[in-house]
Structures are given as C-alpha cells and as structure tokens.
Amino acid sequence: MTILTFTLILLAGAYLAGLVGSLTGLGGGVVVIPLLTLVFHVDIRYAIGAALLASIANSSGAASAYVKEGITNIRLGMFLEIATTVGAVGGAVIAVYTPTNTIAILFGVILLFSAAMTIRKKNEEALVNGSALSFKLKLNNSYPTKEGKVSYQLKNVGAGFSIMALAGVMSGLLGIGSGALKVLAMDSTMHIPFKVSTTTSNFMIGVTAAASAVVYLQRGYMDPGIAFPVVLGVLGGAFTGSKLLSRLDPKVLKYIFCLAISFVAAEMIYNGYNHQF
Amino acid sequence: MKNLISKLRFADKDIEQFIGLQLRYGVITSSLVVLIGGLFYLSQSGQLPLPSYHQFIGTKVGYTSLGQILVGVRHFQAPAIIQLGVVILIATPILRIAFSLLGFVLEKDKMYILITTIVLTVMLASIFGGLKI
Numbered sequence: 001m002t003i004l005t006f007t008l009i010l011l012a013g014a015y016l017a018g019l020v021g022s023l024t025g026l027g028g029g030v031v032v033i034p035l036l037t038l039v040f041h042v043d044i045r046y047a048i049g050a051a052l053l054a055s056i057a058n059s060s061g062a063a064s065a066y067v068k069e070g071i072t073n074i075r076l077g078m079f080l081e082i083a084t085t086v087g088a089v090g091g092a093v094i095a096v097y098t099p100t101n102t103i104a105i106l107f108g109v110i111l112l113f114s115a116a117m118t119i120r121k122k123n124e125e126a127l128v129n130g131s132a133l134s135f136k137l138k139l140n141n142s143y144p145t146k147e148g149k150v151s152y153q154l155k156n157v158g159a160g161f162s163i164m165a166l167a168g169v170m171s172g173l174l175g176i177g178s179g180a181l182k183v184l185a186m187d188s189t190m191h192i193p194f195k196v197s198t199t200t201s202n203f204m205i206g207v208t209a210a211a212s213a214v215v216y217l218q219r220g221y222m223d224p225g226i227a228f229p230v231v232l233g234v235l236g237g238a239f240t241g242s243k244l245l246s247r248l249d250p251k252v253l254k255y256i257f258c259l260a261i262s263f264v265a266a267e268m269i270y271n272g273y274n275h276q277f
Numbered sequence: 278m279k280n281l282i283s284k285l286r287f288a289d290k291d292i293e294q295f296i297g298l299q300l301r302y303g304v305i306t307s308s309l310v311v312l313i314g315g316l317f318y319l320s321q322s323g324q325l326p327l328p329s330y331h332q333f334i335g336t337k338v339g340y341t342s343l344g345q346i347l348v349g350v351r352h353f354q355a356p357a358i359i360q361l362g363v364v365i366l367i368a369t370p371i372l373r374i375a376f377s378l379l380g381f382v383l384e385k386d387k388m389y390i391l392i393t394t395i396v397l398t399v400m401l402a403s404i405f406g407g408l409k410i
Binding site: 001002003004006007040041042043045046053056057059060061063064065067068070072074075078079081082085086089092137138206207209210211212213214215217218219220221222223224225226227228229231232235 | 359370
C-alpha cells in the first residue's frame with residue numbers, strides 16, 4: 001500500500017468517525033482506535049496518539065458553539081478539570097508500564113460501558129436544593145431552554161470529583177475523551193440536567209485530552225503521517241454532523257452505532273486476550 | 278446588589294463569547310497548517326510504500342519536541358509542518374485555560390483564580406516537567 005492510498009482510506013474513515021461521533025455524542029476517538037488497530041494493524045500506541053488528537057479536535061470544534069449558547073457551565077468545568085487533568089497526566093505516565101494487550105482489553109470494556117451509557121435514560125430534571133459545597137464553589141447556575149431560563153443546583157460534589165479523576169486516568173491511558181464517564185459523574189451523580197452535563201463534558205474533553213497529549217507527543221506516539229488524515233477527517237465529519245444534527249433525529253442511528261461499538265469492543269477484548277496487539 | 282449581579286453576568290457572558298471564538302480560531306488555524314503540511318507530504322512521498330506502523334518506533338521518529346519541529350519547519354520538512362499543526366491543536370485548549378484565568382482575574386473571583394491556576398499549573402507541569410520517560 002502506498003502512503004497516498006493509506007491517507008485517502010484513513011481520511012474517509014476519520015470523516016465517518018467524526019460524523020457518527022458527533023451525531024451520537026461518542027466522540028471520534030472511539031472509532032479511530034479500532035479503525036487503526038483492527039483494519040490497518042497500526043500499533044495501538046500510534047492509534048492512541050491519533051485518537052487524542054481526534055478528541056481535542058472534536059471537543060474544541062463543538063465547544064466553540066455550545067459555549068456561545070450559554071449552556072456550558074464554565075465554572076463547573078474548570079473546577080472538575082483539576083481532577084481530570086491530574087488524572088490524565090497520571091494515566092499517560094501509567095500507560096508506559098501497561099502492556100498493549102491490557103490497554104486493548106480495557107479499551108473494549110470502556111467501549112461497552114460507553115455504548116450502554118449512550119442509550120440509557122438521561123436526567124432532565126433540574127435539582128432545586130443543592131448541597132452546601134455546591135454553593136461554596138459557585139457551581140449552581142442556569143441554562144437557556146425553549147421555555148426560558150431554567151436554574152439548577154447540584155449535589156454529591158465530592159463523588160462527582162472522584163469519578164472525574166477516574167475519567168481523566170482513562171483518558172490518559174486510552175487516548176479517548178471518556179465522555180461517558182464524565183457524563184456519569186455530572187448527570188447521574190451530581191444531578192445536573194443532561195444538556196448541561198453533555199456540553200460541559202464536551203468542553204472539558206479538550207483540556208483533559210491536551211493534558212496527556214503533551215506527554216504522548218514527547219514520547220513519539222503522534223506520527224505526522226497518521227495525524228494528518230485523522231485531524232482533517234474527524235474535523236470535517238464533526239462539522240457535517242453538527243449541521244445534520246438539527247435536521248434529523250439520531251435516535252435510530254444511536255442504537256445501530258451502539259450495537260456496532262459493542263461488536264468492536266468484543267473484538268478488541270478478544271484480540272487483547274489472545275495477545276494480538 | 279442587583280446591579281452588581283447583572284454586571285457579573287455580563288462579564289461571564291463576555292468570557293464565554295471570547296472562549297468560543299478562541300476555540301474556533303484555534304481549530305481553524307491548526308487544520309489549515311495540517312492541510313498545508315499534509316498536501317506537501319503527499320506530493321513528496323505519496324507514492325512511497327507505507328512506513329511500518331505496526332512496529333512502534335516512538336521517540337526515535339523525530340518531531341517529539343517543539344524545538345525539533347520548528348527546526349524542521351524552517352527547512353520546509355512536510356512532517357514537521359503537520360506536527361506544527363498538531364501542536365497548535367493541543368495548545369488550543371491550554372490557551373483556553375489561560376484566557377479563563379484572565380477572565381476570572383477581571384471578575385476578581387478569587388476562588389476561581391485559584392482553581393484555574395491549579396489546572397494551568399498541572400498542564401504546564403505536564404509540558405515542562407520532563408515527563409518524557
């Protein structure tokens with residue numbers, strides 16, 4: 001295979017990854033790693049580097065729109081980023097000592113979890129009696145809806161913070177945004193309305209990924225020949241996806257995608273178990 | 278008191294607008310640089326066989342520090358130009374933290390100045406802390 005053929009196929013694959021990722025909320029990294037490792041047999045470490053770039057591109061692109069709409073809770077994001085960045089740097093350091101097959105199995109498990117999280121029912125109620133800590137940290141806020149501004153408060157700040165640290169470790173270890181864990185921390189644990197959780201999670205993913213991306217760049221995980229089609233493809237796909245999102249209901253797509261992701265996850269776990277990486 | 282709150286909200290809104298724009302320009306600049314480097318790379322080595330990506334070479338590959346990348350860019354090396362775009366992409370969210378810090382300083386929000394400084398310190402430690410293992 002020539003470099004040109006590889007680039008064109010990867011570009012198309014990354015475009016699809018960005019498109020489906022932005023429509024289902026699972027981010028580009030989830031598709032980029034299996035594509036590179038299972039289809040092109042690229043070493044999983046190069047795939048992790050590429051996936052981190054896909055996560056940053058996706059997050060920064062989408063967050064630029066959400067932040068302007070005023071749904072994202074910037075203070076909450078900044079506070080929780082203490083946990084995710086420390087976790088991410090820690091995860092990137094642990095990654096050196098973790099065998100690639102273990103990483104593949106762990107990635108499969110997180111994929112299954114992400115798929116389950118995507119199709120489960122989300123918390124839409126705004127909490128009215130937040131915990132004392134949420135007031136102290138000024139985390140309570142409001143967000144615009146069709147019926148006007150809705151105020152919300154939150155609780156279980158400590159538990160949410162801990163899950164965020166775990167999300168950071170996973171992000172640093174596997175090269176993904178760990179949006180599913182971030183949403184679990186905010187939506188299920190801290191009782192934040194899901195629209196705020198998903199946009200704030202998206203906003204944080206870029207910073208979390210950048211924290212470990214620096215470590216990975218220095219270690220040579222980021223190859224220019226792979227980064228080039230991945231960054232452009234994912235960005236293009238995410239851009240198209242965000243335009244399509246307002247016109248179609250991605251519910252069916254979400255189920256199909258989650259099913260597909262589960263098969264990929266099984267394949268990653270199986271191959272990892274048989275030391276194929 | 279009411280005046281004070283609306284003033285605070287206004288400032289928050291301003292920061293949000295600004296961060297939104299900064300993220301957008303970061304992504305656009307990065308993708309343009311990656312595109313230029315990528316086209317250059319394809320025109321030079323598009324017909325060559327694929328490097329053995331199934332074998333991990335890591336840091337020996339080069340372009341693993343900003344210094345190396347900038348030297349490469351000065352010599353018009355295509356992979357170095359792509360890596361420069363990659364660095365801009367990674368720098369975009371880091372810059373966002375710096376701009377948020379500026380915003381909280383303007384708002385005189387002491388607690389969030391502290392929180393943002395912690396996040397920024399972690400990022401800078403990751404960049405300069407010699408984590409190259």
